[in-house]
Amino acid sequence: MSIGVAIGKVSQASGVKVPTIRYYEQIGLLPVPPRTDGGRRSYDRKDMERLTFIRHSRELGFEIDEIKTLLKLQDQPEQSCERADGIAREHLVAVKAKIASLQALQHELERMVEGCSHGRVESCRVIEILADHGQCQYHGEAA
Amino acid sequence: MSIGVAIGKVSQASGVKVPTIRYYEQIGLLPVPPRTDGGRRSYDRKDMERLTFIRHSRELGFEIDEIKTLLKLQDQPEQSCERADGIAREHLVAVKAKIASLQALQHELERMVEGCSHGRVESCRVIEILADHGQCQYHGEAA
DNA sequence: CTTGCTCCTCTAGTCACTAGAGAATGTAGG
DNA sequence: CCTACATTCTCTAGTGACTAGAGGAGCAAG
Structure with missing residues (x-):
């Protein structure tokens, strides 16, 4: 107690x-x-x-x-296995999608950070990619 | 014009x-x-x-x-792009941590779904996995 | 000149909190 | 036991980043 x-x-x-x-x-x-x-x-x-x-x-x-x-x-893990299974499955799909989206985002951020030569804004990859959507590979949505 | x-x-x-x-x-x-x-x-x-x-x-x-x-x-293109680089870097760290945590959750959900498909009513460890600080690598704040 | 689309301002609603006021309760020191 | 201070209580209102809707005015085509 x-x-x-x-x-x-x-x-x-x-x-x-x-x-x-x-x-x-x-x-x-x-x-x-x-x-x-x-x-x-x-x-x-x-x-x-x-x-x-x-x-x-x-x-x-x-x-x-x-x-x-x-x-x-x-x-209620003992209630309905089927129902619990369904909910878990749904969440699994959502989680997988979220991971995929975040991984795409990760790659894009890595590309930005790695491309940045730490010089001036003029030639900054981060700014460049943000400004030009055409250069971007990320099209998903983040959580 | x-x-x-x-x-x-x-x-x-x-x-x-x-x-x-x-x-x-x-x-x-x-x-x-x-x-x-x-x-x-x-x-x-x-x-x-x-x-x-x-x-x-x-x-x-x-x-x-x-x-x-x-x-x-x-x-101001003449300035150093250190700050932009920093902002992007911070985000990258947060995103990576998030992915790691979601993958842990994914495995747990998969384990549950599998247990169900084998007819076993397994006790759900979702909370255990997500509630236990020790098992988690993610401690930052959401993006 | 009327129809219908786009645009205007304004208020209020959403989600998930967060901050502050003002009052009561709990606790440690003297 | 009394005081000082921390914690908690309820309540309202504010935040960020929008989104929705009302009610009205501008504009282009037929």
Whole structure:
């Protein structure tokens, strides 16, 4: 039985800011926690994991709605294998697409940085490529 | 002396939507253009180039403030391009980290989907993978 | 001269936060 | 036990980078 953890501690541990945690509660991404006698939110280890997961997923470019689905997938692994499979498959497709897009972006950025001879803006490859769309190989969308 | 181009044409040519062009003018990213007798914005070739530059930079994940810096650099070709190079380099680092993390997620999703197809209701480790700091290489902020 | 397109300004909405005000609660020192 | 200070509470409003819609005016073709 763990004693409840205050929002500040959870914030520090998860890397999610305090107001953001309250915001997540508000939009239903995080379960409503019990309160202390004084009316303060009291979290447990599971909430902490959930928050770290959320933060990480956000950093990877997932939208809140996608994270909700992903969390549901975690919450009911025994329910319907088919359904879980479908959700996982969908996300797999999205993740693969995201990786492909980011790799294209990576190559383009590498091309820019490598081509830059560190001289003057006049002959800077970075500026040049940005200005001329024809020189660019990147046409996807980034997360 | 070129005859002014209407906002719709510039939009089509640059791939930036009409309201977005007006928005860019509002925030000072695009110079205020002259108007026709009827009060319509009239652009020239330079504006078009600038817009293409902006769109391209946005697609590559640069923020408006960064684009402002890049545009200022472009306007002074004599200067060193160190700053432009730095901005691009920073992005490259962030993008690489993101790809690594997404690949970890991809493997985990693949593992889940495979487990399902074999009839096993495997416990989902998506959260474990994404929530555990130790397993993750990505600690930067999203582009 | 009317039809229909483009353009104008303006306000408000989106997403995912972030900042600040003003009040209450919790805690460590004296 | 009292004070000082940190933390938390709720609430409203602001941010970035757009996007959508209302209501009206300009313009080119038939």
